[in-house]
Amino acid sequence: MKIKVINPNTTLSMTRSIGEAARAAVSEETIIEAVSPSMGPVSIEGHYDEALASVGVIDEVRKGEVDGVDAYVLACFGDPGLMAARELATGPVIGIAQAAFHAASFAGRSFAIVTTLGRTLGRARDLVLEYGFERQCVAYRACEVPVLGLESDEEGSYRALEAECLDVLESTHADAIVLGCAGMAKMCARLSDRLGVPVVDGVAAGAAFAESLVRIGVGTCKTGEFAAPLPKQVDGLLESFSVS
Amino acid sequence: MKIKVINPNTTLSMTRSIGEAARAAVSEETIIEAVSPSMGPVSIEGHYDEALASVGVIDEVRKGEVDGVDAYVLACFGDPGLMAARELATGPVIGIAQAAFHAASFAGRSFAIVTTLGRTLGRARDLVLEYGFERQCVAYRACEVPVLGLESDEEGSYRALEAECLDVLESTHADAIVLGCAGMAKMCARLSDRLGVPVVDGVAAGAAFAESLVRIGVGTCKTGEFAAPLPKQVDGLLESFSVS
Amino acid sequence: MKIKVINPNTTLSMTRSIGEAARAAVSEETIIEAVSPSMGPVSIEGHYDEALASVGVIDEVRKGEVDGVDAYVLACFGDPGLMAARELATGPVIGIAQAAFHAASFAGRSFAIVTTLGRTLGRARDLVLEYGFERQCVAYRACEVPVLGLESDEEGSYRALEAECLDVLESTHADAIVLGCAGMAKMCARLSDRLGVPVVDGVAAGAAFAESLVRIGVGTCKTGEFAAPLPKQVDGLLESFSVS
Amino acid sequence: MKIKVINPNTTLSMTRSIGEAARAAVSEETIIEAVSPSMGPVSIEGHYDEALASVGVIDEVRKGEVDGVDAYVLACFGDPGLMAARELATGPVIGIAQAAFHAASFAGRSFAIVTTLGRTLGRARDLVLEYGFERQCVAYRACEVPVLGLESDEEGSYRALEAECLDVLESTHADAIVLGCAGMAKMCARLSDRLGVPVVDGVAAGAAFAESLVRIGVGTCKTGEFAAPLPKQVDGLLESFSVS
Amino acid sequence: MKIKVINPNTTLSMTRSIGEAARAAVSEETIIEAVSPSMGPVSIEGHYDEALASVGVIDEVRKGEVDGVDAYVLACFGDPGLMAARELATGPVIGIAQAAFHAASFAGRSFAIVTTLGRTLGRARDLVLEYGFERQCVAYRACEVPVLGLESDEEGSYRALEAECLDVLESTHADAIVLGCAGMAKMCARLSDRLGVPVVDGVAAGAAFAESLVRIGVGTCKTGEFAAPLPKQVDGLLESFSVS
Amino acid sequence: MKIKVINPNTTLSMTRSIGEAARAAVSEETIIEAVSPSMGPVSIEGHYDEALASVGVIDEVRKGEVDGVDAYVLACFGDPGLMAARELATGPVIGIAQAAFHAASFAGRSFAIVTTLGRTLGRARDLVLEYGFERQCVAYRACEVPVLGLESDEEGSYRALEAECLDVLESTHADAIVLGCAGMAKMCARLSDRLGVPVVDGVAAGAAFAESLVRIGVGTCKTGEFAAPLPKQVDGLLESFSVS
Numbered sequence A, B, C, D, E, F: 001m002k003i004k005v006i007n008p009n010t011t012l013s014m015t016r017s018i019g020e021a022a023r024a025a026v027s028e029e030t031i032i033e034a035v036s037p038s039m040g041p042v043s044i045e046g047h048y049d050e051a052l053a054s055v056g057v058i059d060e061v062r063k064g065e066v067d068g069v070d071a072y073v074l075a076c077f078g079d080p081g082l083m084a085a086r087e088l089a090t091g092p093v094i095g096i097a098q099a100a101f102h103a104a105s106f107a108g109r110s111f112a113i114v115t116t117l118g119r120t121l122g123r124a125r126d127l128v129l130e131y132g133f134e135r136q137c138v139a140y141r142a143c144e145v146p147v148l149g150l151e152s153d154e155e156g157s158y159r160a161l162e163a164e165c166l167d168v169l170e171s172t173h174a175d176a177i178v179l180g181c182a183g184m185a186k187m188c189a190r191l192s193d194r195l196g197v198p199v200v201d202g203v204a205a206g207a208a209f210a211e212s213l214v215r216i217g218v219g220t221c222k223t224g225e226f227a228a229p230l231p232k233q234v235d236g237l238l239e240s241f242s243v244s
Helices: A012-023 A047-066 A082-088 A096-105 A118-131 A154-172 A182-195 A202-216 A236-241 B012-023 B047-067 B082-088 B096-105 B118-131 B154-172 B182-195 B202-216 B236-241 C012-023 C047-067 C082-088 C096-105 C118-131 C154-172 C182-195 C202-216 C236-241 D012-023 D047-067 D082-088 D096-106 D118-131 D154-172 D182-195 D202-216 D236-241 E012-023 E047-066 E082-088 E096-105 E118-131 E154-172 E182-195 E202-216 E236-241 F012-023 F047-067 F082-088 F096-105 F118-131 F154-172 F182-195 F202-216 F236-241
Strands: A002-006 A031-035 A071-074 A093-095 A111-115 A137-142 A176-179 B002-006 B031-035 B071-074 B093-095 B111-115 B137-142 B176-179 C002-006 C031-035 C071-074 C093-095 C111-115 C137-142 C176-179 D002-006 D031-035 D071-074 D093-095 D111-115 D137-142 D176-179 E002-006 E031-035 E071-074 E093-095 E111-115 E137-142 E176-179 F002-006 F031-035 F071-074 F093-095 F111-115 F137-142 F176-179
Touching: A002 A012, A002 A047, A002 A202, A012 A031, A012 A182, A012 A202, A047 A071, A047 A082, A047 A118, A047 A236, A047 B047, A047 B082, A047 B236, A071 A082, A071 A096, A071 A202, A082 A093, A082 B047, A093 A096, A093 A202, A096 A111, A096 A118, A096 A176, A096 A202, A096 F096, A096 F202, A111 A118, A111 A154, A118 A137, A118 B118, A137 A154, A154 A176, A154 A182, A176 A182, A182 A202, A202 F096, A202 F202, A236 B047, A236 B236, B002 B012, B002 B047, B002 B202, B012 B031, B012 B182, B012 B202, B047 B071, B047 B082, B047 B118, B047 B236, B071 B082, B071 B096, B071 B202, B082 B093, B093 B096, B093 B202, B096 B111, B096 B118, B096 B176, B096 B202, B096 C096, B096 C202, B111 B118, B111 B154, B118 B137, B137 B154, B154 B176, B154 B182, B176 B182, B182 B202, B202 C096, B202 C202, C002 C012, C002 C047, C002 C202, C012 C031, C012 C182, C012 C202, C047 C071, C047 C082, C047 C118, C047 C236, C047 D047, C047 D082, C047 D236, C071 C082, C071 C096, C071 C202, C082 C093, C082 D047, C093 C096, C093 C202, C096 C111, C096 C118, C096 C176, C096 C202, C111 C118, C111 C154, C118 C137, C118 D118, C137 C154, C154 C176, C154 C182, C176 C182, C182 C202, C236 D047, C236 D236, D002 D012, D002 D047, D002 D202, D012 D031, D012 D182, D012 D202, D047 D071, D047 D082, D047 D118, D047 D236, D071 D082, D071 D096, D071 D202, D082 D093, D093 D096, D093 D202, D096 D111, D096 D118, D096 D176, D096 D202, D096 E096, D096 E202, D111 D118, D111 D154, D118 D137, D137 D154, D154 D176, D154 D182, D176 D182, D182 D202, D202 E096, D202 E202, E002 E012, E002 E047, E002 E202, E012 E031, E012 E182, E012 E202, E047 E071, E047 E082, E047 E118, E047 E236, E047 F047, E047 F082, E047 F236, E071 E082, E071 E096, E071 E202, E082 E093, E082 F047, E093 E096, E093 E202, E096 E111, E096 E118, E096 E176, E096 E202, E111 E118, E111 E154, E118 E137, E118 F118, E137 E154, E154 E176, E154 E182, E176 E182, E182 E202, E236 F047, E236 F236, F002 F012, F002 F047, F002 F202, F012 F031, F012 F182, F012 F202, F047 F071, F047 F082, F047 F118, F047 F236, F071 F082, F071 F096, F071 F202, F082 F093, F093 F096, F093 F202, F096 F111, F096 F118, F096 F176, F096 F202, F111 F118, F111 F154, F118 F137, F137 F154, F154 F176, F154 F182, F176 F182, F182 F202
Parallel strands: A002 A031, A002 A071, A071 A093, A111 A137, A111 A176, B002 B031, B002 B071, B071 B093, B111 B137, B111 B176, C002 C031, C002 C071, C071 C093, C111 C137, C111 C176, D002 D031, D002 D071, D071 D093, D111 D137, D111 D176, E002 E031, E002 E071, E071 E093, E111 E137, E111 E176, F002 F031, F002 F071, F071 F093, F111 F137, F111 F176
Antiparallel strands: none
């Protein structure tokens, strides 16, 4: 089985650590291919960045279909391009926010999201609503570390994240923490040990669930909303995305 | 006051009729500028098309800010790129699905959406949920006419649309009909006369509400989620979208 | 176009400032007629007051229909008599709470209501629920200034209102403030400058949206729930409200 | 214990049968006083009628407080004036729609409302929402018999009602029927025998629950929203409702 | 009329005080039979305890049906075995959490639950959701006194409970308090006097409502989900629960 | 890794086929132990059966903890005893209804449940609500085959199930089918081929997700609601369940 993990931003050091987190979450016979698109923003911290990143996600799924990929994981917490990717792919496509919410809901009654910048929490709220986790998600928090700061100052970032987690647990007694950025994957185990409650990294959850779905034969329904894109001309800068 | 109405697809004949519907909905001193982006799909009928169209919407809002535009209307029923546009614009940005839902909710207790292709109804559901109209929207219907078919066979399209509207009114007694495509704007008056209930075209509603919001001084809140995009490099095909 | 703005209480100084706020929100060709009923309480600060005020609202809409009014705005934040007014009127009828919620929802993801007396917040909650803005409305606050106090001590009232707004913005980061009383209309611009987020006065929003709805031809659906009242005898003190 | 049952319309024959239904639902030591106001519409079949009827309800509660009434039942399915009545009364006030929904929810998972005229179903929906029974109420039906028709043609009305109940049970398998008009009280037992599922008359439910609440000492909270109306002048036709 | 009040735990001193609370809530002609099952935990403070207690509840309802019981009250705030009991009983079955929520919702807009141990609040949340009181229940609190502590240290327990109630009223302004344990029944009147808002004991509410439902002829619908259990062999330790 | 799959009924032939479905869903190194309790009903078709089956589930989890089990799957669609099992277990516990809903929600926007007897659909509704899938689950259907009928007449059962699935897909266009009984596991692949949409068997989904959760280190939060049961005496028939 081949699972393609797409880091929607173009920062390759982050792609590498995402790949490692995904590999640790699946069985040995499953191949993890971790990539970044050739186009798009270096990090994703708002709606503008999300919209642009979706194009690169589409591009990578398109390529993945040629390569015989069995399932995709979109490794940005805004799940950019997820719906479009489902139209393109024949196998399952999972966003890491989606995966993390599902995993956290197995851990108890409630979870709290702790992310990078506060301005991205609106997107988190939209996804919680869209996926149906309004009751379970009891807090939305940000440690105000930029995405690339997770790489450039790993220890400082960890401390800010830990502080925010401790604070939200004290005030909400949430049963689990959901990490709000793919770049936090490598801090997950340390944080879980420290906090004493389950901490969910969406990259690991996404990879594990993608493998599960392929194994039990549950892919995207292709007969309605998520059928292949209609043949159509696309103009200008994006003309290479025309569908024939 | 200058309102820029962006048709997110690249079909200019549709842009023209959208511009006319918008002009009829505002006072004489307001200038309507109706445009299509230089890039993107010729019509929008699914999530893939939406994702690609968002880039063109962003491009036009970016230009509009240079031109001193006061408000924007996104004239595609999926409201593609709305969130990103709000980050870029200093004035209000309204999607036509959003505008139509708000207008219809003044007409009574319930409305029904009648759109082009059934595969786009999932997006309509997402927007109804996101904007908070779950209770008011009592039916999602499609007449299965492609977007460009609204132009190529206007009379046939009208008949299919009318039939679907009559059917949904009979079964749900909805208080209003929301037209699910900017391309249906020109059919709105005829349909309303025929059906005997309010019929809402989002282009007209969007233009009128945009003018209202500018007049009462209610724009997008720019201090949090919708602050300007962060300075950031964008790579590859999309590098012209880098923010400095 | 003639829009009748009904101040449901009988305090005429308030009616005048309401009329001014409405006039500033519409185009020049639109006529604003601001009135108070000949009957009812001098201010509206609870359910008892609301129930009594509804009768005067009905009376004014009945007269307005004779006068050829195109649309109505009910200028009390409890939207008293709105449903009954819709049965009587042939054109749109908008309550200022309703209008304010709709306007605020274009400004971002969330808004906070700041009103006069805390005992009226229950009614605000009912309207938020009924109109479908539960998710957007993130706080209900009162500055505990009585309605008539807004007129008798304008500066003191403003300061109490401002303090409450600053407090709610700090604790909720709401994207907009909704003013919870028609008597606050004149404080809207000053408050908006001070707070740095959009502040919505329902009188202005109601007038602007009423004009919009007339222009785009979306009135109340008259074929079902909001058809004209049935012919019926009314007894005793209210017999002049009999419908023949 | 004295329970005042207020029929908000002025049709006394209906008041009598309502009184009988209430009396059958309480213990012998409880006194039922069934009245109609001296003012208001002869029947209540829409929002206009409701608004006018609220004034008479208020008037009767005001008198009841002088008379030492322990609890009130408002015997119209729209629960007109309920909130205002709670401000006036020191004991519990129950609307029959409210009572019926609560009673029906003890009977199983779901209920269907069957009322008189279809135009009143909007009000039923508002109450279901306000009281929190959206999930339990699975159907809204009308037999299209006017309220006074229940008296003038009892057998014909019964048959229309029975037919509608049978139809809704077949299509929804609801666990209970809620009768949507106080005038249907006398048909409740016959209908229940015929249908084989619990049928709830709100008059009986309201009287029984009012007695229960007095017995267990649970009245309206009088420290906040439902404190006594504020002292206030009321003008014109309604000046007798001034509060000193 | 005979109402059987089942204390699902096996602590008989608690059963006695529960019986007294129930007796005070019904008319004189109604017989209250208060019992504990012969099997099950001595107190119920978690899901494990609930699951085991359900068996004893079933056993007592089974016996009650032989004895001609008219209605049942399940006197543990988790309403253990309620659904199963409804299948077995021909008359109404009410849980005290359910009864308390209904009673409290007549007292105003909002209530707060104050219970024994915090670990039981999850169950309270589940019941609030299942019964449809999400909007009304504005706070979930625990005084961290174990169930049997209510008996062994009554004064200390009362003080802890009172302190928690005062705190939650100050922060939420809830209109009523719901006591979260049958063992608190005897503290209800004292607490209500002290707090100045209605305090609801589910045992009293359950008994009063059970009497009401029998009187108005509204029992469980027996034609669908709650029909008698199907004939079936039960194995091992529980074989005496086989249904023939 | 050892996963214990508990069939909560005592029909061993069903336990065997459940074990096979689970084994096919996990990697080779994972051990599946499929068992039935020594006590409880032979099949589970209602709330009475569920309540009794919970005891056996508890018993098997208790034993599993001694045996070093890493995760549990409860293989009955009512998820009986799930909450209690979570208190007992140190690793994750998944119910098959829960697992199936999560899996189906990855397949698209909507799913339909098709189960055995209609009387069990109420429990399915409760679980959909509790787990947060109200929006996704668009239909509840029963083929009216008893649970043991799935074994005694496999072909007839399959045909009834297929017919119901085809019917619900035609009327709702759901994106996936959720099988409402562990006994249907063996029909899953055949049905999926026939229907052309994903069909989800909760046994397979539960086993796969249990393995995933263990691998990514997300178990039940043990610091609050789901901490180990408190030490407590249990009386009578169930005294062996006392906790010391």
